[in-house]
Amino acid sequence: WKLFDVSWSTIHCKLISYILIMSRQLHARRIEGVDKNIWVEFTQLAADYQVVNLGQGFPDFSPPSYIQEAFCKAVNGGCSMHQYTRAFGHPPLVTILAKFFSKVVGHDIDAFEDILVTVGAYQALFCTFQALVNEGDEVIIIEPFFDCYQPMVKMAGGKAVYVPLRPVRGKALTSADWVLSSEELASKFNSRTKAIVINTPNNPLGKVYKREELQLIADLCIKHDVVCISDEVYEWLTYDGAKHVKIASLPGMWERTVTIGSGGKTFSATGWKVGWAIGAGHILKHLKTVHQNSVYHCATAAQEAVAVGFQREYEHFGTPESYFLQLPERLQHKREKLAACLESVGLQPVLPEGGYFMIADISSVKVDLNDPSTQGEPYDYRFVKWLIKEKGLATIPVSAFYSPEHSKDFENYIRFCFVKEDSTLSSAEAILRNWSNGK
Amino acid sequence: MITRNQASLVQLACNRKVTILLSFQFILCQGIMTSSRHTNSKRIEGLDKNVWVAFTSVAADPTIVNLGQGFPDIPPPAYVKEGLANAAAVDKLNQYTRGFGHPALVKALSQVYGKVYGQQIDPFKEILVTVGGYGSLFSAMQGLVEVGDEVIIIEPFFDCYVPMVRMAGAKPILIPLRVKTNIVSSADWVLDPAELASKFTSKTKAIIINTPNNPIGKIFTRDELQMIADLCIKHDTLCISDEVYEWLIYKGHQHIKIATLPGMWDRTITISSAGKTFSVTGWKLGWSIGPEHLIKHLQTVMQNTLYTCPTPLQEAVAQGLLRDYELMGQPDCYFSSLAVELEGKRDRMAAILQDVGMSPIIPEGGYFMCVDVTSLNQDLSHMGDDEPYDYKFVKWMIKEKKLAAIPVTAFCGDASKKQFEKYIRLCFIKKDSTLDAAEAILKNWNS
Numbered sequence: 038w039k040l041f042d043v044s045w046s047t048i049h050c051k052l053i054s055y056i057l058i059m060s061r062q063l064h065a066r067r068i069e070g071v072d073k074n075i076w077v078e079f080t081q082l083a084a085d086y087q088v089v090n091l092g093q094g095f096p097d098f099s100p101p102s103y104i105q106e107a108f109c110k111a112v113n114g115g116c117s118m119h120q121y122t123r124a125f126g127h128p129p130l131v132t133i134l135a136k137f138f139s140k141v142v143g144h145d146i147d148a149f150e151d152i153l154v155t156v157g158a159y160q161a162l163f164c165t166f167q168a169l170v171n172e173g174d175e176v177i178i179i180e181p182f183f184d185c186y187q188p189m190v191k192m193a194g195g196k197a198v199y200v201p202l203r204p205v206r207g208k209a210l211t212s213a214d215w216v217l218s219s220e221e222l223a224s225k226f227n228s229r230t231k232a233i234v235i236n237t238p239n240n241p242l243g244k245v246y247k248r249e250e251l252q253l254i255a256d257l258c259i260k261h262d263v264v265c266i267s268d269e270v271y272e273w274l275t276y277d278g279a280k281h282v283k284i285a286s287l288p289g290m291w292e293r294t295v296t297i298g299s300g301g302k303t304f305s306a307t308g309w310k311v312g313w314a315i316g317a318g319h320i321l322k323h324l325k326t327v328h329q330n331s332v333y334h335c336a337t338a339a340q341e342a343v344a345v346g347f348q349r350e351y352e353h354f355g356t357p358e359s360y361f362l363q364l365p366e367r368l369q370h371k372r373e374k375l376a377a378c379l380e381s382v383g384l385q386p387v388l389p390e391g392g393y394f395m396i397a398d399i400s401s402v403k404v405d406l407n408d409p410s411t412q413g414e415p416y417d418y419r420f421v422k423w424l425i426k427e428k429g430l431a432t433i434p435v436s437a438f439y440s441p442e443h444s445k446d447f448e449n450y451i452r453f454c455f456v457k458e459d460s461t462l463s464s465a466e467a468i469l470r471n472w473s474n475g476k
Numbered sequence: 477m478i479t480r481n482q483a484s485l486v487q488l489a490c491n492r493k494v495t496i497l498l499s500f501q502f503i504l505c506q507g508i509m510t511s512s513r514h515t516n517s518k519r520i521e522g523l524d525k526n527v528w529v530a531f532t533s534v535a536a537d538p539t540i541v542n543l544g545q546g547f548p549d550i551p552p553p554a555y556v557k558e559g560l561a562n563a564a565a566v567d568k569l570n571q572y573t574r575g576f577g578h579p580a581l582v583k584a585l586s587q588v589y590g591k592v593y594g595q596q597i598d599p600f601k602e603i604l605v606t607v608g609g610y611g612s613l614f615s616a617m618q619g620l621v622e623v624g625d626e627v628i629i630i631e632p633f634f635d636c637y638v639p640m641v642r643m644a645g646a647k648p649i650l651i652p653l654r655v656k657t658n659i660v661s662s663a664d665w666v667l668d669p670a671e672l673a674s675k676f677t678s679k680t681k682a683i684i685i686n687t688p689n690n691p692i693g694k695i696f697t698r699d700e701l702q703m704i705a706d707l708c709i710k711h712d713t714l715c716i717s718d719e720v721y722e723w724l725i726y727k728g729h730q731h732i733k734i735a736t737l738p739g740m741w742d743r744t745i746t747i748s749s750a751g752k753t754f755s756v757t758g759w760k761l762g763w764s765i766g767p768e769h770l771i772k773h774l775q776t777v778m779q780n781t782l783y784t785c786p787t788p789l790q791e792a793v794a795q796g797l798l799r800d801y802e803l804m805g806q807p808d809c810y811f812s813s814l815a816v817e818l819e820g821k822r823d824r825m826a827a828i829l830q831d832v833g834m835s836p837i838i839p840e841g842g843y844f845m846c847v848d849v850t851s852l853n854q855d856l857s858h859m860g861d862d863e864p865y866d867y868k869f870v871k872w873m874i875k876e877k878k879l880a881a882i883p884v885t886a887f888c889g890d891a892s893k894k895q896f897e898k899y900i901r902l903c904f905i906k907k908d909s910t911l912d913a914a915e916a917i918l919k920n921w922n923s
Contacts, residue, residue, distance in 0.1 A: 061712060064773040065622045065644065072772075074779040077575055084574075095571040105564060108788075112561045119557070120547040120758040124529065156607050160782040171517045188780045193517070264514055293514065308571045308787030323516040326524045330639045331614045332607040333528075336786055337758035338560070 071188035075437045082422065083431040089464045091375075091453045092431035094240070094393045098458050100306040101360050107345035108309075111338040118338050125325050126154030126313070127340035133347040138315055140354075142286045142296075150318035153325055154335050158270045158299040158312035161324070163189055164331075165232075165266050165295050165314060168323035170195040174231035179217065181438035181447070183240045183268065198225050199440040202244065204387075211388040212244035213279075219253055226261045233258065235284065236268040238275060241396050241438050241452040243389020245279040248287075255287045264320065265290065270299035270312075273361040275391040276369045285316070292317045295324070300343040302393070305364065305456075309339040368393075368455065371462060375455045378466040382473035386453075393456045396435050400449045416448040424451075430468045523639045527886035531870070541913045543902040544870075544880035546690070546844065547757040550907050553810055555799060556754045559792035569788050576775050577605030577763070578790035584797040589765055591804065593736055601768040604775055605785050609720040609749035609762040610636060612774070615781070616716050616745045616764060617644045619773035625681035630667065632887035632896060634690045634718065649675050650889040653692065659848075661838040662694035669703055676707050682714040683707075685734065688721040691846050691887050691901040693839020695729050705737045714770070715740065720749035720762070721842040723811040726819045729840045735766070742767050745774070750793045754810065755905070759789050818843055818905060825904040828915045843905040846884055850898045852921065864897040873900075879917045 076093060083090050090097070099105065111118050125131070128148075135148035146152065155161040162185060170176060172194035178186050180201040190197045200222050202215040209215065235254060237246040246254075258265050265284055272281050285294040300311035314324055346360075353359045372388070375395055379386040385398040399420060408426070411419040417434035424430050435450035455462065516524075532545050542549075551557075563569045573579070582599035590597045597603065606612040613636060621627060623645030629637050631652040641648045651672055653665035685704060687696040696704075708715050717734050725731045735744040745766040751757035764774055796810075803809035807816075822839065829836040829847050836847040849869055859868040866883035874880050884899035885892075904911065 062622075063620060063714075063770060064776075065618065065620060068619055068773060068776045068780070071780050072776045074575075076783065077779055080572075080574070093572065097568070097571075099567040100570050105570070108564050109561055112557055112564065116549055116551050118758065119552050119756045120549075121532075121545065122758060124532075156782045156785070163781045167517065168520060169514070169517055171519075185780065185783070192780055193519075306570045308569060308573060310782070310784065310786045320514055322524070323520065326516065326520045329526050329529065330520070330523055330636065330643050331611070331781070332760070333610045333636070334608070334758075334760050336760045336789060339786060339789075 067192050067194070071192055074188075075184055075433065079421070079431070079433060082425050086425050086429065086431075088425055088429050088431040089461060089468060090431045091455070091457065091461070091465055092433050094454045094456070095301075095307040096305045096456045097461055098305065100304050103349060104304045104306065104342060104346045108338065108342035110345075111341040114338075114341070118341060120337065121334050122337040122340065124329055124334050125149070126152055126335075127337060127344065130154060130311075130340045130344035130347075133344050133351065134313060134315070137347050137351050142283055142291070142315075144286070144291050146315060147318060151315060151321055153314045153321055153328055154340060155312045155314060155328065156332060156335050157301060157310040158268065158297045159185060159310075160328075160332065161295075161297045161312045161314040162186070162266070162268065164324040164327040165297070166190055166193040166195070167327045167331075169264060169320070170231055173229065175227070175229045176231060177222075177225050177233040177263075178440070179233075179235060180440060180443055181239070181241055181435060182234065183236055184437050186234050187440065195231065196229075197440065198230070199443060200225050201439075201443055202239075202242065209387060212239070212242045212390045215242055215244055215387070217250065217253070222253065223257060226257050226263065228261075230261055230263050232264040232266050234266045234268065237284075238269075238271040238281065238389070238391030240271070240392055241394045241433070241435055242387065243392040243394055243396075245275050245281060245390040246284075248282050251282055251284045251287060255284060255290050258293055259289045263293070265294040267294055267296045269296055270302045271392040272298065273303060274365050274368060274393065276365060276372060277390065279390040281391065293320075295320060300339070300346075304343065304346050304360070309343070311335065311339050311343045371455045371457070371459070374459070374462055375453060375465075378462070378469060379453070382469045384469075387450075393454050395453050395455055396450045397453065398449055399451055415444060417451055421451055428468050428472055430465055519643050519645065523643060526639075527635055527882065531874075531880070531882060540874060540878050540880050541910060541917060542880045543904070543906065543910070543914055544882050546903045546905070548755045548843075548905040549910055550755065550905065552755040553796075556756060556792065556796045559795040560788060563788035563791035563795075566791075569791050571787065572784055573787040573790060575779055575784045576600070577603055577785070578787060578794065580794040581605055581790040581797075584794040584801070585763055585765070588797050588801050588804075591801070593733065593765075595741075597765060598768065602765060602771055604764045604771055604778060605790060606762050606764060606774075606778065607782065607785055608751055608757075608760040609718060609747050611760075611782075611785075612745075612747040612762045612764040613637070613640055613716070613718065615774040615777040616747070617641060617646075618781075619777040620714060620745075620770065621646045621681055624679065626677060626679040627681060628672075628675050628683040628713075630683075630685060630689075631889060631892050632689075632691055632884055633684070634686055635886050637684050638889070646681065647679075648889070649680070650892065651675050652888065652892045652895060653689075653694065659835065659837055662689070662692045662840050663697075665692055665694050665837070667700065667703070672703070673707060676711045676713065678711075680711055680713045682716050684716045684718065686718040687731070687734075688719075688724060688839070688841030690721070690842055691844045691882070691884055692837060693842045693844055693846070695725065695731060695840040696734075698732050701732055701734045701737060705734060705740050708743060709739045713743070715744040717744055717746045719746055720752045722748060723753055724815050724818055724843055725841045726815065726822065726839070731841065742769075745770055750789075750796075754793070754796055755814065759793070761785060761789055761793055821904045821906070821911065824911055825902060825914075828911070828918055829902075832918045832921060837899075843903055845902050845904055846899045847902065848898050849900055864893050866897045866900055870900055877917050877921070879914060 131148040135146040139146045166189045170193035176190045295316040301307035376386045421434045433452040436444040586599035617640045621644040625646040627641045750761040856868045864885040881900040884896045
């Protein structure tokens, strides 16, 4: 009888507690409206179905052997490799990053003042928005944009102001044909503008901004005293001789730019999650404050390995042994292979000048999308899900990279990642050919 | 801000006077504009100071015996290191994994904690893997704490709780552990029930507890946790339970999870750390466990902050957990064997301090020991008045005695500084030679 009493009071307590819990708002307002995430949604789908995965942006080949060896060496290294390192970045890593990028940017970068190492470029973006954006600040985002910029601006209480890249009429065969209107861009700047986010090479389009285009943006940043957040994670991946230009190297820009980079994209090791923000100390110090109050440290061994990688690249810079030359060469060939395949089945690819991805116009393809579970979703979302479920090929819908205001205009594009083994690309090709032949 | 040199430049270049003047004005304006506009956002106002940034760089000097920051100088178990080397050799384990936690890891966690909690834990909905226990704390604050909320924090507290609460726009409400007259162990530090009850208001969103506690080493008893639980239920507040030292429990004590008390699972986030569990603080992996209706909000924060944690590290932790799961309850299980090893070091550290006339607080758990340095009678009046005594003492001790510790007032609010300013915190998860070196310094204190 006593046992029954105890159990009943436990149930009673639990019930009352549960009812009470459900009656008050649990979550903080700052996370309202940012709960949906295409990666969570689409990586789950790709995992649920047996697919040829050209969706999420990661290589399905291994990182270069020298960097894997560096990681192993770090793991088997002394005790200190497994314990906390310097919070704002492992000293060997920040030292080589400063040395390496000082050359590239043309400015003396202080390893300890001007660099913050983060858990992937993703966290560098988060630190930047949290450090600089106040409630009501405006942040200009160029569309199409890597999807996380918008929810991060929102979470920081900022207002995203969008300006689209538009394909030049009659062209749009390459990412170079997608341009900004200078008047339209200028019209977006006002006294509330805190920052502009640029991404070059761009995800998903692959556009590599030319010096003149960056100068246009720089002039506006200087005129309106705006910070430029430059996401350059694909900086080494340019094709056809396109040159990656760092906006921070333009006059007047070092002191107002945060440049973000990624060890994962640089060394084809996305799972290591080592990124960084580089910029003038008076801005970086605020990113450090966010970092020390959110994650505080990044994993030591991975930082050690990335440091070794950069040291080697510093020594081989510009030579045929440089991974920064070898990788884009390899990817150029894969880019051609995929583009040719897409064209041959009636899809219209936009040839990217850089990056991991290629978008293709699916307008000419007529498919009966009668999946009730995707009713009401944008056309490209429905198409991508159909392609996963019916054809076993994973891609990403491009309207996910557009603002709510403009996404309707871009529901006819899907994004392919071509940083894959040739065998993966061949499998994708086979699926597309079979489909186009009516099988 | 106009320097003599810059002014001379303007004077000298007559025919290019206008150009130089304009350029000069441009540079000057840049300087002014840069410093006035690109300031920090309001949310991080006043959060730039940090005790670790201040003290860890000082202690990085290899000639200093470092009992300061909490990390082992003993190696992690070999199978854990091997697990990482093996994981990194698998191609796909060098690429992104599932955002909320690598499947192998969340499944292993579900197994281990399912056993500990005595209930089924859904690996995908009730667990989030984060960048250390620190990342879990941040995700919980950002996900659940609103601007204007109050969050109760028990002093002394791991120092990040207050800035994290403030960054979420909420107000930290502090309540100190208070001590009876004879302080022998961390068990002597207790909460005053009436005082605790008085801290709960209609604005209270959560209470943060840390058991075993850093820095004191207190393990909250079932009765103490029940008292806290009763208040949480009565006022409908959440509980954030930082249990990163959950396995480091010394003889005669038991770690109790507040989430297992009636009515608490639905309102508690429990935080743990791979770094503390496997002596790999540099791996920076932790996790939050709780009900879906709370964890989902932490997951939202995760997907908007760093998206995913490193893959090979997660795989290695998964393998380590599975190995120790099989050994749970046996002496070979690292969860128990580490505690046995550390108890020896704890006792040694205590003896060293007692031998030189100090009174350490013997911790019931964790790997820190606090000690009152009053008996050393160190006159630090030459160091001025702008810092609490323990800060001055630690800085002086690092410089003069080459021994590093952490001042305990770093772990409390302003109002309690007087109560704690004679205490310093020593970390004893160190190899014997480090403890030998500390002993030598203390024995020779007055020479």
